[in-house]
Amino acid sequence: MAYETEDHETQYCFPAINSSCIKGKRSRHEYNIMYVFFSLLSAWTVFLNLLVIISISHFKKLHTPTNLIILSLAVADMFVGLIVIPIQAIKLIETCWYFGDTFCGLFLAITGLLLSASLNNLILIAVDRYVAVCHPLLYQQKITTTKTLVIICICWLWSSAYNISFITDNRYFDTSSRTYGCYGKCPFMVKFAWSITDLFLSFLFPCTVIIILYMKIFYVAHQQVKVINSLMKSGKCVTEGSVMRKSESKAALTLGIIVTVYLFCYIPYYILSLTVNTIISFKIVTLLLWTFYINSGLNPLIYALFYRWFKVSVKHILTCKIFQTASSLVDILTDYHT
Secondary structure (H helix, E strand, C coil): CCECCCCCCCCECCCCCCCECECCCECHHHHHHHHHHHHHHHHHHHHHHHHHHHHHHHCHHHCCHHHHHHHHHHHHHHHHHHHHHHHHHHHHHHCCCCCHHHHHHHHHHHHHHHHHHHHHHHHHHHHHHHHHHHCHHHHHHHCCHHHHHHHHHHHHHHHHHHHHHHHHHCCCCCHHHCCCCCECCCCCCCCHHHHHHHHHHHHHHHHHHHHHHHHHHHHHHHHHHHHHHHHHHCCCCCCHHHHHHHHHHHHHHHHHHHHHHHHHHHHHHHHHHCCCCCCCCHHHHHHHHHHHHHHHHCHHHHHHHHCHHHHHHHHHHHCCHHHCCCHHHCCCCCCCCC
């Protein structure tokens, strides 16, 4: 157990190994509270994102390009709750890594994969909303369900290939090359060349693209809404196309909130993680890291606040109506406006 003993004797992660790391001490009360909290956080994240996955997968009316990207993002968030949060919680609470060098590399690869996949999905959301708001006449032609599925698959494959290369080249799996301190840690060591590459591919490029696209989206959407509102106030006829553009603008705003919350969690953590060995406290980086993980459980709450289809689909799921015959054909979008 990792909680503090009565005699305050020094504890080791692996007592039988001479080079074992020293285990941090915690009170029994602190130890139990942390395990309960992180268990609930993991269950919460998995459950809410599973509701999103089931909703979009089950109801055919929700099989739109935008919702498919939301589904892909929910899959990444669900695996954060299912894999990353529990293992990181054990590592934080026990202050030791008990899973060996091989799984250390595998876990870092999985974490990197989910991080990359989430960023790629946010780029796809930004591109999707950009075309819908700024080039509405081209949206149906350029953004189709089939194209979106193919691009999502390519993004996941790219994320997998990149992170496998990243971990392999930095030799996380090579236990003979252990040059870092004691046994019982899962360190994050990156070669300088990979640091520069990752800085560009995992931070500068995706964040720049997302921010630029959304600045353009919000500007165009604001102009469109102003025109439509002025037409309505003057009593002039508002075409169906104008209503659709206003609807797309509202959808862009909702997804923009998700993107903004993600970037606010991601950018500070990424910047500070680059300076973890210099002037920034490791505790601050750890706090930002967990803020970033908690973000995986926030997106479904945003859907619940702004998307009526999510509220309706959750009601169908929790009341087991999805098991009824032809329930997937139910039009849960009826009387719903984005």
